[in-house]
Amino acid sequence: MPQSLRLTLAATAGLLFLALIGATGVGVDVPAPGQVVHSSATSRLAADDVPNVLVFLTDDMRKDDLSYLPNVRNLLAKQGMTFTQAQSPHPLCCPARAELMTGQYAQNNGVHHNSGKYGGWQAFDPSSTIATWAQDAGYATALHGKHLNHFDPDAPADDGWTNFDILLEPATDYENFTFFDGDSYSDDYVTTRLDERTVSDIDTWAGRRPFMIWANHVAPHIWFPASAKGDGDGDRGGRNPPAESTYAQAFTGLTPKAFSAPSFNEADMRDKESIVRGRAKLKPSALKRLNLARIRSLLSVDEAVAHAVAALETSGELDNTYIVFTSDNGYAVGEHRYTGKDRLSDEILDIPLVVRGPGISAGTRSDRPVSLVDLTTTLAQLMSLTPTLTTDGETFAPTLRDPAVPGYRDTMLIQTGAKEPSARFPGWAYRGVLSQRYAYGRRINNGPTDGFLYDHHKDPYELKNLLTNERYSAVRRELERRYRELADCAGSECNRDFGPLPQPGK
Template sequence: MPQSLRLTLTATAGLLFLALVAATAIGVGSSSAPVQVVHTSTTSRAPAADAPNVLVFLTDDMRKDDLSYLPNVRHLLAKRGMTFTQAQSPHPLCCPARAELMTAQYAQNNGVHHNAGRYGGWQAFDPSSTIATWAQDAGYATALHGKHLNHFDPDAPADAGWTNFDILLEPATDYENFTFFNGDSFTDDYVTTRLDQRTVADIDTWAGRRPFMIFANHVSPHIWFPASAKGDGDGDRGGRNPPAESAYAHALTGLTPKAFSAPSFNEADMRDKESIVRGRAKLDPRALQRLNLARIRSLLSVDEAVGHAVAELERTGELANTFIVFTSDNGYAVGEHRYTGKDRLSDEILDIPLVVRGPGIPAGTRSDRPVSLVDLTTTLAQLMSLTPTLTTDGESFAPTLRNPAMSGYRDTMLIQTGAKDPSVRFPGWAYRGVLTQRYAYGRRINNGPADGFLYDHEKDPYELKNLLTSSRYVAVRRELERRYRELADCSGSQCNRAFGPLPPPGR
């Protein structure tokens, strides 16, 4: 296999990959086991004859600007679909983001605020009503491959709604030694390759037989937590840089992180930042360069998986009737504001890639409509003609997929992070605030009104000057706080309001 990036996959390559899937299915080597489908019973109606398929590629901790390194995503999806330039993860951490994707609800409604603790992980999640159950009720075959919510109980039954509940068991961030829910266990392997094969196998099984919805939840480019490492991967401390597949072990040598060119990288003056970060020391650029390169190399294998899936959809005649989504659970800081990781409300962490290709979507288009992961699930439910059995909080952007000039009604988006401590005034919460076209506002709500941030993106796109205590922005701050309070406990359409123009800054 050449080490250069593959821009497209030929039909021959697709057939060779199917042969590899077949070899896996009959068992090759000690680490191989049959790919089995875990069936769940359900009562479903017959789907419409023209019901579209849905294939979602979800990466883990991918930055929006990482898209530029993925040729298959750019050529097979973006150039043939729509790229959203202002897509957000409004609760930017693994479990809350994935719970949002399953339910189209914010954490105050789905109950998942963090990765662990009383308000976190799979234990805080109710899987009885999700996009999987709605799709299965509508006659869809459904599959969930790869990363799920943290701390899934391996002795628990499959979550409702999934025809193939094919999640990775803990530790779900081990790239080389891993086990799936059905018992398939692999040693000295590569997890992206196996997720690739299992996704293509489901397409092959269901194509031409029934509509399908597949979530391919990849581990990359998350920090690597080998099974032998201490901890469970809730945070990034203690992990290792993600390993690359052998084909990409030497790709892009010398790559400089895009974050290095931002004025926010190793920010010079942190005295105006919120209390939890203002005392941070500057980070080692050499270590961050190694981290960034490892992340991108791991993503090249996901890009290859996208190519394989598109080739299989084309081979089976399903490509024209399939919505393909490529996105991430959250963004990631690589040294901006002296920070590495997620679970904060800064721009590079909230921002995520979002590309959608499918029937009726004009090729090579872009939309600057602000959308979120909560909106994505609401949109998919509409495109699939599903009937949610809970109140969804998102605003569908299906009209924008037909016409990129279409904007949404909402002008203010709720953003937040959670916490594990149940003894504070607002248990389960850390940062809460709002995002508008111009402003980002948030507070550490258990620490009082002065511990937070207000950034004017029109004048300060890199979030260098915190205006929370600026006398010129008193009226702006008060209105943003009012909007946050209106949205803090929102549900359904209450979450998608047009508040109108904000007051201008004073002089």
């Protein structure tokens, strides 16, 4: 592994950030939720002062996996801001990526699942995304790696991308893979190639024009070799991800962090929602192997981060670049007897989110609840873009400058989709809301008691489902009301301060 670089931000970078967000103090000139603001200061910026953006997106990475990635910790977290309460509000590959491209929830962007009538690339409209907004503003843009499932290889490149460099399916084969431009590799390693192609764009565009690069890595997703049956929609039938040879022996004997959680192989599942209530306990030995393979695959992404930072420093662009590291969703490794994603439990909703860039103080942390939908709105503001659709996110640009700046929203919409078109609410499975204290959701095509309500103040591991507990009936009713208010929200409607929740009864 290359030696970690220890870099510091230039003192003048903070001035750029202040100009970009047009804010001089807490609560001053903060835009309304979902709104992108363009100040006169921003419009007068010289072309070479426009910030670059580099996004690293992993696939199925847990928040606690960050502790194993030294380059991300040293080069990004120690030099930028870590968000401790970042969420993937629709925790599945395609819906999460569609949120990131549009800044919209699935009820507005149309992508509810990975496949089916309401899923995959076929449900996605690429005509207005952060790529088209950036390209319209003069940015060079690149999308490397994973895209939405079921992309038609005969289709033209999606709008907005100067370099549309996606992996063709199966996009979860680490060793044998093909890019959109026809480059094909056998007995290779996909992270290495994505690393090279990302650095190549940095070298090409640095100093010439502002750029926005998305490096969508495969790791640590389950491995579906090209020879495997199925389309890779889920995790069943896949293999543990292979490690690059450099990291094949790393962390031998590692015990998953999930094993220490009371929710691991939860003892009593009788209060859980119907779809998981009868699940058998999982084998720790198999989960230990899975976890180790996942971490080893992420070490190559960690190395790619170091290479990109070095390329930015060499080119003189580091201090003028926002670098984001995050994941499309979290992942369960045996919590509640479950392995995978696409459920609304804490370890699946939680994602890593680290941002380094101009005006962000080194080594800062924020416990403000933010989401992938918010990230798109925030980047659009920092880049002074003009979205051609209504984004649903709440910008957290002021918090990047000052971690004490809170958000306005107190309740976040969370949901999962379905492939089946015949249900009462077609395209939906679980829908609900998340607040600072509670997680609430229900399977909306089933009865009102098929769901969950957890009090995170008293039960952070979500062991006791309070959905039918009479003491929490007023809380449940209010959370259901908030869900109904947010279910079809768009724009600023999605970011509301509902006020205090009722206290549980005695």
